[in-house]
Amino acid sequence: MRSVGLWRFQVPMDAGVVLREQRLKTRDGLLVRLMQGDKEGWGEISPLPGFSAETVDDAKNVALEWLAAWQTGADAELPEMPSVAFGLSCALAEISGELPLQADFRAAPLCTGDPDELFAMLEAIPGEKVAKVKVGLYEAVRDGMVVNLLLEAVPDLQLRLDANRGWTPLKAQQFARYVNPQLRPRIAFIEEPCKTREQSREFSRETGIAIAWDESLREADFVFAAEPGLSAVVIKPTLTGSLAKVREQVETAHALGLTAVISSSIESSLGLTQLARINAWLTPQTIPGLDTLSLMQAQLVRQWPNSALPCWQIDELERVI
Ligand SMILES: O=C(O)CCC(=O)C1=CC=C[C@@H](O)[C@@H]1C(=O)O
Ligand SMILES: [Mg+2]
Numbered sequence: 001m002r003s004v005g006l007w008r009f010q011v012p013m014d015a016g017v018v019l020r021e022q023r024l025k026t027r028d029g030l031l032v033r034l035m036q037g038d039k040e041g042w043g044e045i046s047p048l049p050g051f052s053a054e055t056v057d058d059a060k061n062v063a064l065e066w067l068a069a070w071q072t073g074a075d076a077e078l079p080e081m082p083s084v085a086f087g088l089s090c091a092l093a094e095i096s097g098e099l100p101l102q103a104d105f106r107a108a109p110l111c112t113g114d115p116d117e118l119f120a121m122l123e124a125i126p127g128e129k130v131a132k133v134k135v136g137l138y139e140a141v142r143d144g145m146v147v148n149l150l151l152e153a154v155p156d157l158q159l160r161l162d163a164n165r166g167w168t169p170l171k172a173q174q175f176a177r178y179v180n181p182q183l184r185p186r187i188a189f190i191e192e193p194c195k196t197r198e199q200s201r202e203f204s205r206e207t208g209i210a211i212a213w214d215e216s217l218r219e220a221d222f223v224f225a226a227e228p229g230l231s232a233v234v235i236k237p238t239l240t241g242s243l244a245k246v247r248e249q250v251e252t253a254h255a256l257g258l259t260a261v262i263s264s265s266i267e268s269s270l271g272l273t274q275l276a277r278i279n280a281w282l283t284p285q286t287i288p289g290l291d292t293l294s295l296m297q298a299q300l301v302r303q304w305p306n307s308a309l310p311c312w313q314i315d316e317l318e319r320v321i
Helices: 056-071 082-096 115-124 140-153 169-177 197-207 243-255 269-282
Strands: 002-012 026-036 039-045 129-134 157-162 187-191 211-213 230-235 259-262
Touching: 002 056, 026 056, 026 082, 039 056, 039 082, 039 269, 056 082, 082 243, 082 269, 115 129, 115 140, 129 140, 140 157, 140 169, 169 197, 187 230, 197 211, 230 243, 243 259, 243 269, 259 269
Parallel strands: 129 157, 157 187, 187 211, 211 230, 230 259
Antiparallel strands: 002 026, 026 039
8 A cells, every 4th residue: 555745845045145147045855755555755845946946836747647546556767857766766765775774974074264263163074074064155355265264274174165057267276276286285175166067177287276166967968987187976856856866866876986976955954854864875975965954944754863943743744745
């Protein structure tokens, strides 16, 4: 016997979360529950505005169609739509036991570049010190100075930076000029410094600073390849698709000697705890990019350890079916 449930949620965000120059006031998405005999699996379907091609309504319609077929006992192929394929495949993998329960709740603290804020965060994390700093939001020169200062002040710190393709080659150069060449190896990578991949490669060649692909993974002409200066790929499962596709991408990256970083698409705590499990399962050596729960004002159904945010239960959400 199979049965299904689908809920729509809307969680208020912390003021000031800006994605692609758009303020994200609420995080909207769907939670799905599959039940088969005495087994139960959950998944989150949350297209990310500005990043996903689909909307929540698109996702809902595609999910409903698949759920109707699954409920009648058909094992239909997963939909292509990435957020839907991800959520449904997680629910199926919980039922089958493919997605292990063990989770890696470490997360590289996300910092907007306020050094005092970062020092406080770093003090709180034991072990390997890896943090992620958004750059490209202020003057490139200021970013360079902040990065230099952080690396100087915390000798065992590794930084991940993310420019979201915000820099022209000139701005990228201005940034690099302020980062002491001896400190540059402690920049684990900078995600997508420039508007084009070619400009980002050029930046890496000229500065010796490693780069990572994130946005590029979703482009039609992207192929996984090892190349000079490239150290990592950032994999955002909600934007990628099914768990099988995520796994394939992780394996391809590892075979090429690249780090694969499992990263959040700002999912609720339910999706985030699953990403922490995916990390423990597929990329256990790597600290994931999952420090986004604090951008939200509530958790959903499952709790992230030690989060003080209230946790909304399923009966507080809008039931679709
Ligand atoms: O990767 C992380 O450490 C956290 C997630 C994160 O930085 C992002 C999530 C979603 C959209 C973006 O603003 C940003 C990114 O570009 O990687
Ligand atoms: Mg990025």
